[in-house]
Amino acid sequence: MLQEFEFLGVLGAITLTIPVVTLIIAWLLRPKKPNPAKQETYESGIKTIGDTWVQFKAQYYIYAIIFVVFDIEAVFLFPFAVALRQLPLYSLIWAIVFIVLLFDGLLYGWRKGALHWN
Amino acid sequence: MPIEIPTLNIAALTPFLAVTVTAFVVMFFELFVNDKRILGYLSLLGLAVAAISSVMLLGVSPAPAFQEMAISDGYALVLNLIFIVTAALSILISLSYLGDRALQRGEYYALLLFSTGGMMLMGAATDLIVVFMGLEIMSIALYVLAAFNRRKMGSGEAGMKYFILGAFASAFFLYGVALVYGATGSTNLSAIGNWFTSGGGDLTDPIALVGLSLLLVGFAFKIAAVPFQWWTPDVYQGAPTSVTAFMSVGAKAAGFAALVRLLMVSFGQAFTLDWQIAVAALAVVTMTGGNIAALAQKDIKRMLAFSSIAHAGYILVGVVPGTIDGVQAVLFYLMGYAFMNIGAFAVVAVLEHRVAISSAIEEYAGLAARKPLLAAAMLLFMVSLTGLPPFVGFWGKLYVFRAAVEANMSWLAVVGVINSAISAFYYLGVVVQMYMRPAAATEDGEEVVPISLSGPVTITLAVAVIITVILGIWPTPLVNLTSLAVFG
Amino acid sequence: MMPIPLSWWLTVSAALFSIGVYGALSRKNAIGILMGIELVLNAVNINLVAFWRYIAPTDISGQVFAIIVITVAAAEAAVGLAIIIALYRRRQTAVVDDLDLLKN
Numbered sequence: 001m002l003q004e005f006e007f008l009g010v011l012g013a014i015t016l017t018i019p020v021v022t023l024i025i026a027w028l029l030r031p032k033k034p035n036p037a038k039q040e041t042y043e044s045g046i047k048t049i050g051d052t053w054v055q056f057k058a059q060y061y062i063y064a065i066i067f068v069v070f071d072i073e074a075v076f077l078f079p080f081a082v083a084l085r086q087l088p089l090y091s092l093i094w095a096i097v098f099i100v101l102l103f104d105g106l107l108y109g110w111r112k113g114a115l116h117w118n
Numbered sequence: 119m120p121i122e123i124p125t126l127n128i129a130a131l132t133p134f135l136a137v138t139v140t141a142f143v144v145m146f147f148e149l150f151v152n153d154k155r156i157l158g159y160l161s162l163l164g165l166a167v168a169a170i171s172s173v174m175l176l177g178v179s180p181a182p183a184f185q186e187m188a189i190s191d192g193y194a195l196v197l198n199l200i201f202i203v204t205a206a207l208s209i210l211i212s213l214s215y216l217g218d219r220a221l222q223r224g225e226y227y228a229l230l231l232f233s234t235g236g237m238m239l240m241g242a243a244t245d246l247i248v249v250f251m252g253l254e255i256m257s258i259a260l261y262v263l264a265a266f267n268r269r270k271m272g273s274g275e276a277g278m279k280y281f282i283l284g285a286f287a288s289a290f291f292l293y294g295v296a297l298v299y300g301a302t303g304s305t306n307l308s309a310i311g312n313w314f315t316s317g318g319g320d321l322t323d324p325i326a327l328v329g330l331s332l333l334l335v336g337f338a339f340k341i342a343a344v345p346f347q348w349w350t351p352d353v354y355q356g357a358p359t360s361v362t363a364f365m366s367v368g369a370k371a372a373g374f375a376a377l378v379r380l381l382m383v384s385f386g387q388a389f390t391l392d393w394q395i396a397v398a399a400l401a402v403v404t405m406t407g408g409n410i411a412a413l414a415q416k417d418i419k420r421m422l423a424f425s426s427i428a429h430a431g432y433i434l435v436g437v438v439p440g441t442i443d444g445v446q447a448v449l450f451y452l453m454g455y456a457f458m459n460i461g462a463f464a465v466v467a468v469l470e471h472r473v474a475i476s477s478a479i480e481e482y483a484g485l486a487a488r489k490p491l492l493a494a495a496m497l498l499f500m501v502s503l504t505g506l507p508p509f510v511g512f513w514g515k516l517y518v519f520r521a522a523v524e525a526n527m528s529w530l531a532v533v534g535v536i537n538s539a540i541s542a543f544y545y546l547g548v549v550v551q552m553y554m555r556p557a558a559a560t561e562d563g564e565e566v567v568p569i570s571l572s573g574p575v576t577i578t579l580a581v582a583v584i585i586t587v588i589l590g591i592w593p594t595p596l597v598n599l600t601s602l603a604v605f606g
Numbered sequence: 607m608m609p610i611p612l613s614w615w616l617t618v619s620a621a622l623f624s625i626g627v628y629g630a631l632s633r634k635n636a637i638g639i640l641m642g643i644e645l646v647l648n649a650v651n652i653n654l655v656a657f658w659r660y661i662a663p664t665d666i667s668g669q670v671f672a673i674i675v676i677t678v679a680a681a682e683a684a685v686g687l688a689i690i691i692a693l694y695r696r697r698q699t700a701v702v703d704d705l706d707l708l709k710n
Contacts, residue, residue, distance in 0.1 A: 072680035289646035300657035
């Protein structure tokens, strides 16, 4: 049964090799002229202020919740899209009904101000 | 290669669609309508359409819908009527209750309708996938409803507790579904039944047995059976009273709806003995545990919560025999319970109105002198819940226990009768408070807060009283209705 | 070529189920409990897809069920998080042991 994993092993090896090779090529080709500004962790932009682990605004979670719900609903559209060509035309109506229901939810969230950032 | 779309037979699910479409409409109009009471009445209209279509479908021969995923047989349609009655009475309570607390929101009615839709789906489901979907539609809406009163701390706590334990129970239920699917190779209820009877299924298959027990755990949680009842008192106490009224009947009825169909159709013939013992044990501990815990309660909502646990036990007695008579007795009981229990919660909701009267039982002292009619209504509901004639609660218990006796399980009926006697103590305790104790003396300067009854909740009370009495004197109409409840 | 036996999948699933149940029971933070429940739901999904492949490959209900479980789990998590946020704003806590207002 381990033969079945051979494929995965080869795939893993290839995916590891490609970025490593790219990095090595870049390392070989690039000019090396270090200066203090380049050695900074954040080379561009301003230095960070305060603790990294700040508490997120509660509104951020509301965005996240809305995103998760709509994101997951797409899973129902994938099987439909795959079978689209074999399906009769009126089955499209059901997909449209589904999207309209999702849109009702989005409209509701929008009107209730869930998408408004203060 | 074109894929053929099977006939969906959407007509069979008209009641469900009427309710869910109304819910979407309510949610949409919530954005534009200022007087939210209109949305409550709109919801009642949707429920009326659902009720009419259910009655009309009763005259048509049952037809499977969505490739045998659901069916509109007599069983599902009678259950629809129970859910519609529950939802309508609760909406009427809500119209008054929410108005007094400045909680009148369109979402409330939309969620209540979604929840009702989920219950209907559970009643009509002939496939475990649809049972699960109905269960989740019902539960997720109920989690939010329980936490609906954002100004009251207890409400959020109730919602959170209900959510965590409910999601946990759903997960167990789902694992059970997966195991049953693995053992039998199908999620269709009749196909599972065929696998056991004629498909060469092994009656001692461990995967199927573990699956069935996990399913029972999931249902026991939803119907609040001991030992899966811990959440009930907290959630019932913390949730808005109108929501408590709705879920104490609706969620219980829906849980029984799917449980009974599963046991009868899938695990019906070949398997009866195995689950009978488990369900009988569940019935005994649920009745006894609920009643004994109720004796010690000082808060009326908690007392009614434990009493609802005890009632789940009585109803389970009707499930144990596994006969169609038992099933119809269960439906009779649930319908009667809907009227008397929601009636009792309506009284609680009215008295919870003002700050002065909380939901502590001792606050009911002297009510008979202040509001004789309200006290009389409460007296009637308490007597009916105890199971004394001539009220509907008596007939419910009689039919359920008779089903047990006819299946040679008289001992179960005896346990039930003893428990009814125990329950009289705490139900009549409320009556004693109302009629025999004087109201607590008011201190100087403290005003006696008037109790006011607004229109909608009065309708609920009137309907509940009238039906409880009429069906108590003349139960034949409901018996005739439940006799239509057969599996298609 | 020998295929992976069904029991392997069931073992992984049972392990995930147990980890999820343990997580849900041992955590005091509501978010942690929610994560435990999600693990249980994923254990169910592994079971469903494995059973579909080995027991009933002609009938796609196992796959369809898994998709429905995924979406329901997301809906449940969304509602649960919303309740937790609402409660946190009011009580400044997400620890379930602090929820002790409701008692007799």
